Amino acid sequence: MKKSTTDQVSMIGFAKDLPNICSLVGLLCTMFAIYFAIEGYFIASIIAILWSVLFDWFDGIIARRMKGRTKEQGDFGGQLDSMIDIVSFGVYPAILLLSYSGFNIWYMPGAFIIVAGCAIRLSYFNIYGLIDSKTYMGLSIDNNAILLAFGFLFESFFSHYTFSVILYILLMSLTALNLSSLPTPKLAGKWVYVLTAYVLVLTAIFAWILWSRV
Numbered sequence: 001m002k003k004s005t006t007d008q009v010s011m012i013g014f015a016k017d018l019p020n021i022c023s024l025v026g027l028l029c030t031m032f033a034i035y036f037a038i039e040g041y042f043i044a045s046i047i048a049i050l051w052s053v054l055f056d057w058f059d060g061i062i063a064r065r066m067k068g069r070t071k072e073q074g075d076f077g078g079q080l081d082s083m084i085d086i087v088s089f090g091v092y093p094a095i096l097l098l099s100y101s102g103f104n105i106w107y108m109p110g111a112f113i114i115v116a117g118c119a120i121r122l123s124y125f126n127i128y129g130l131i132d133s134k135t136y137m138g139l140s141i142d143n144n145a146i147l148l149a150f151g152f153l154f155e156s157f158f159s160h161y162t163f164s165v166i167l168y169i170l171l172m173s174l175t176a177l178n179l180s181s182l183p184t185p186k187l188a189g190k191w192v193y194v195l196t197a198y199v200l201v202l203t204a205i206f207a208w209i210l211w212s213r214v
Helices: 011-015 018-039 042-065 071-100 105-128 142-152 160-178 191-213
Strands: 135-137 183-185
Touching: 011 018, 011 071, 018 042, 018 071, 042 071, 042 142, 042 191, 071 105, 071 142, 071 160, 105 135, 105 160, 142 160, 142 191
Parallel strands: none
Antiparallel strands: 135 183
16 A cells, blocks of 8 residues: 555655765765866865765665664665766766866767766666676676776876876776676675775875875
């Protein structure tokens, strides 16, 4: 039987759920990443998206450890996470690619492919989920940001134009892997400690790069 309007939790009520707060903080990090990318502060942008990935991981951990969450809260959290993922791992890398190229029109097809690929993958995942409890079909989209950040460690070795081409190729390759049928392991459990260390170390390295450029 369908619930009446008076029985339903308000939208803000769902937003106050702790895992969803964590998701929204991750979205805030993504908004900063987009802002920095548009302004041309690419290293700062990469730092922000790394923290977005970290919050994306922790929202699920918090949700699984919380007791007493209703099915509706879980379903809402899953939908919210998916909506935020398309911004963080679809819209953001597309904007980064366009901004890094100086908004060159020839980079627009790549930007479209990134967003479309992310939307297709998330839609597929929302229907079919994992292959099994420990395996994704294709590369999980949050891994894109992790690998993208690693790629930016080598930015200074290339001219701006050359690295823009490398960035184009990298993001197209990651999108292809996202949409592939390649089984990839779900990184969970103790991997969260590895990710946390990775984010902290790369944040320190990129912060030093920023400081050295001042």
